[in-house]
Amino acid sequence: MLKAWIIVADAGHARIFSVEQPNNELVEIQPLTCPEARLHEGDMVSDSPGRGRNASGSGSHDVGHTSDAKQEAAIRFAGRVSEVIETGRIAGRFNRLYVIAAPAFLGILRKHYSSATSQLISAEIDKNLTTHDAIEIRKQLPKQL
Numbered sequence: 001m002l003k004a005w006i007i008v009a010d011a012g013h014a015r016i017f018s019v020e021q022p023n024n025e026l027v028e029i030q031p032l033t034c035p036e037a038r039l040h041e042g043d044m045v046s047d048s049p050g051r052g053r054n055a056s057g058s059g060s061h062d063v064g065h066t067s068d069a070k071q072e073a074a075i076r077f078a079g080r081v082s083e084v085i086e087t088g089r090i091a092g093r094f095n096r097l098y099v100i101a102a103p104a105f106l107g108i109l110r111k112h113y114s115s116a117t118s119q120l121i122s123a124e125i126d127k128n129l130t131t132h133d134a135i136e137i138r139k140q141l142p143k144q145l
Contacts, residue, residue, distance in 0.1 A: 004122070004145045005094040007085065008137055009109065010102035011074040013130045014081045017137070018094070022144040026134040032084065034077035036069075074108055082112035089117050097121045098141055102128035 006017040006026060012034045017026035088094055097117065101109055103126040113121070122145075129137050 002096065003094050004096040004098060005085070005088060006098045006100065006137065006141065006145075007081065008100045008129050008132075009081055009105055010128045010130050011070070011077060011105045011108075014077075014084075015130060016084065016088075017134065019145050026138050028134060030084065032077075032081060034073060034080075036073035036077075074105060078105065078108040078112050081109060082117075085117055086114055089114075089120065095120060096145065098123050098125075098145065100125040100127055100129050100137065100140060102126070102130075 002022065004019045006019065008015045008017065009032075014032040015028055016030040016032070018029045019026060085097065089097075097120045099106065099109065099121060101124075105128075106124060106126050110124075123142070125140055127140065129140065
């Protein structure tokens, strides 16, 4: 039996849909969220950057940047999304995978796929459709999944 999973994600949200038959509608089976994505940069890091000393002992420099905090949160979330996908693959819950993700997040997510999961990817679409309904998302996919 052919069964596909469709992952729709950005750095803060992921939605996993399933399709039992090639022409069927999408059925959402699991939403995931990254609470850190809702925070402002300043809420994710301390009030001021840390200070580091040069190896020579002469002077100091700032350590850490707030933009790094958002990137780290996105990387951790991509790992979490990938774990759910991997668990589904191992359990045989799908044999084809479609990934629709915000362009920057898609690049991060790709780094987390196992080689076995990569082989099941039928298509990747670099769009952020996390707030769209299932009907709109389905329109972005091939008629026959």
